[in-house]
Amino acid sequence: MNKHKKNVREVALEVLEAIEKHQSYSNLLLNQVITKNKMTGPDVGLLTEMVYGTIQRKMTLDFYLSPFIKKKLEAWVLILLRLSLYQMVYLDKIPDRAIIFEAVEIGKRKGHKGIASLVNGILRSVQRQGLPSLNEIKDPVERLSIETSHPLWLVKRWVEQFGFEKTKAMCEENLLAPVQTARVNTTLASREEVVSALTEEGYSVQPSNIIPVGIKVLQGNLVHSDVYKKGLISIQDESSMAVAYALDITENLNVLDACAAPGGKTGHIAEMLNRTGLVTALDLHPHKVKLITENANRLQLPNIESVVMDSRKAGETFKEESFDRILVDAPCSGLGVLKRKPDIKYTKSLEDIHSLSSIQQTILDEVSKLVKKDGLLVYSTCTVDKEENEQTVAQFLQRHPDFIPHPLTLPESLQALVGNDGHQLQIFPQDFGGDGFFLSCFRKKP
Structure with a gap:
């Protein structure tokens, strides 16, 4: 029996289906599939572009397709249409006839003749009649949501927090491919x-x-x-590199990285210590702690010790006031990294933000006891949200009168972005093309 070898578009369809069905992370799944299908060269680039692009622009593609779809479709058929339309609208190297031909063939192989002709009919109608205009959407916030494919609740929230222009720039930046x-x-x-x-x-x-x-x-x-x-x-992303600077590291310090995996910032801290002192890196999951250890070995950094531990229980293991510096790079909604993980924007909800906010508070409360007098505590997230960021900081300082805001130590280029208070920094994706990131620093009173 002649086993059909899957081409790039079929593989892309499978990946997109798995992401939708199991809410798998696009970046992890993509790497597995590339390895499994022994893909190389231009195919890897095309697959990555099609998968990320289709996820990235899902809401826009659905808006474009909606006038042409007359009945409820099976999930995979809708994904195939999105994938095909993405190529027709956003990729200029592949002629439409080739895209439509491929889609019809996949429809036949994966379904039957009826599905193939349905797919053919819809894509040819789009080609003939053109795309519906986004200007039909009168409300500017709703239009921005569809145009940049960010859920309406999120765009509304950002507009309330940061204003329309800043939100628009951020949503547009999130559609660009990340730079390594x-x-x-x-x-x-x-x-x-x-x-x-x-x-x-x-x-x-x-x-x-x-x-x-x-x-x-x-x-x-x-x-x-x-x-x-x-x-x-x-x-490591440039925004994320800013974090270790904020700890104001000098040699021989004892540092705790409370939520460390996969260990990027841990390595940076250990490098800044110039292999002196000690960075104790905690993470809840054994397989992630293994990653930190492997990374430390690769970087030849002997001053990292990785431990499987829930940082909310760190006080049970470590003595009070035993660390010169503590970093809480807190679990967060990740809304600053939508360029790299576009699927996040469709799965996160307001409830997630509320529940994460309370976890962030708990971790800060627990590890703050471990900071030496005159020591520094740095709080960071890879999100853009005032509840998880500024609000978390304000509530922490309210509950802990023994801590005071401390000016951020940062490379010259980032100083201009620091808030007027001097101890908080919100990096937006559009600031220099990095991830959205937040940083704040506190000092324990002597």
Whole structure:
């Protein structure tokens, strides 16, 4: 029996189905599928583009398709239509006839002739009649929601918190492909040495103008580089690199990273300590703690100790006032990383934000006891939401009169973005193309 080898579009359809059905994370699933189907070269790029693009623009695609769909479709048929329309509207290298032909073939193979002709009919009608206009949506907030494919509740919330213009810029930025950035492990090499080693390997990179140890990737995936394998770099977003600076690290400090996995910030702290002192990295899940340990070994950092522990119970293990610095990079809604994980925007709800906010408070309350007098506590999230960020900070300071706001220590380029109070920083995705991130610093009174 001749087993049909799946082409890129069929694989894309399968991935999109799995994401929708099981709410799997797109980035993890994509990597598994690429490995399983032994995909290489241009196919990997096309698959990634189609999967992310279709998820990223799902609400816009549904708006475009809705006038042409007359009855309820099976889930996979709707996904196939979205995937095909995404290519027709947003990818200019593939002719429409080829996209429609492929969609019809998949419809036949996965369903039957009836489905194939339905798919053909809908896509040809779109081609003939053109897309419905977004200007039909009169309410500007609702139009922004459909146009940039962000749920209405979220766009409304952001508009209330940050105003329409800032929200519009953020929603539009979230549709762009993320740029890979890396952090140089300065205990092993300088940024200049790493840039030249990567260039020799054939990668196109340039120094970051945001972070002194950062590198921006113009072409290629640095995970496959020898430089990465030797531990000279870590893949990390520029916004996330700001966090370790805020801890104001000097050598020989005792630091606790309370929610550490997968260990990007842990590594950065250990590098800033210049292999002195100790970073104790906690995470709830054993498989994630294993990642932190593997990362520490790759980076040749002996001053990291990773422990499986719920940071809400850290007080049961560690003595009060035993750490010079504590980082709480708290579990959050992740609304700052929608470029990298576009599926998050459709699965998160207001209830999630409320429940996360209370977990954040609990972790801060617990670990604050462990900060030495005159020590620093840094709170960070990869989200853009005042309840999880500014409100959490205000409530913490209210409950803990022994802590006071402390000015953020940051690279020069980020100082301009710090709030008027000097101890809080909200990075928006549109600020320099990094993730949305929040940072705040407190000092325990002497």
